Amino acid sequence: MGELLDRQGLLAYVLLLPGLLILILFIGYPFVTSLWLAVTDQSVSTSVAHFIGLDNFTDELRSQIFLQTVRNTFVYTGVTVVFKLVLGIGLAVLMNQSFRLKNLARAALLLPWIVPTALSAIAWLWLFDATFSVFNWAIVHSGLADRGINWLGEGSWAMTSIIIANIWRGTPFFAITILAGLQTVERELLDAAAVDGASSWQRFWRITLPLVRPVLLIVLLFSTIWTISDFQLVYVLTRGGPANSTHLFGTLAYDVAVRAGQLSEGAAISLYMFPVLILCVVALLLYFRRSST
Incomplete structure (x- = not known):
């Protein structure tokens, strides 16, 4: 029996080896390389790098562009995650109801999520175009304004634009994942609460939401990580402009x-994402732990 367990254990390690090698090759090696680059003065024009310690990190803390990027990242992440959570819960509750063509509606809901990011960003680039924007056409022809908005050419509107695009793309992930959690809630619990006189809102707030709390934590963690490290959507739409008003860690790096x-310097900027990610993840975990006690 012990020999069989030893063989099974060896087989498990053998099966894990390809995945481990892929992680080392595509995650471990780039990360270690970034760490080395961040503590040197390596640039495209220098053939030999010299060790300079933490100078790159301290220089970035004195850079107004970097500090603005940090603010942009927190605003972008905070606003989009909150909206995606609220809209995702609403859509999940809606999709959990019985209606005709329910399966088709669920499949259509996934489209923004499964479309390649660069492709959807190009579509949004056209929607936000200063001349051919569909939004501007609707605003002008509805009489809300005399002329359209320069969506990607003004700082506040550019940030609003990338937030809208991110919410559109990320909400289906919340909706489908939360929907899976809703379908694990036992119907008997909700029926018993209804018999006791609980309203639909009370059943949702007191029974459904606490039961899907682990699912909410998972989607919030993943969405926070993905949003902080976002690159493609923002770079295609604004390239961090105008005047660095939409730069995130990825685009600035x-x-x-x-x-x-x-x-x-680019490596140092990218590595600053890690303490920010750790801070956000720890804050979420502490919040959910406190609210569940």
Whole structure:
């Protein structure tokens, strides 16, 4: 029996090995390389890198563009995650009802999520175009304004635009995942509460929501991580502009490292995402732990 267990344990390690190698190759190696670059003065124009310690990190903390990027990231992440959560819960509750063509509606709900990010960003680029924007056409022809909005050319409107696009793309993930959680709630509990006189809102707030709390935690964690590290959607729409008003960690790191050739500074900027991610994840975990006690 012990020999069989040993063989099974060995087989488990053998089966895990390909996945482990992929993680090391595509995550571990780039991460270690970024750590090394961040503590050197490596750039495209230098052939030999010199160790400079934490200078790149401290220099970024004195950079107004970097500090603005941090603010942009928190605003972008906070607003989009809240809206995606609220809309996702609403759509999940709606899709949990019985109606005709329910399966077709659920499949259609997934479309924004499964469409490649760059492709959907190009579609939004056309929707927000200063000349051909469908939104501007609707605003002008409805009499709300004399002329259209420069969606991607003004700082506040540019941030609003990428927030709208992110909410549109990310809400289906919330909706479908929460819907899966709703379908695990036993109908008998809701029926018993209804017999006791609980309203629909009370049944949802007191029974359904606490039971799907673990699902909410998972989708919030994943969405927060993905939103903080967002790159494609923002870069296609605004490239961090105008005047750095929509730069996030990913877009700023790309501009500094690739376009400006300052590889070490770009690596330092990208590594700043990790403490921010850890802070957000810990805050979410503490909030859910406190609210569940």
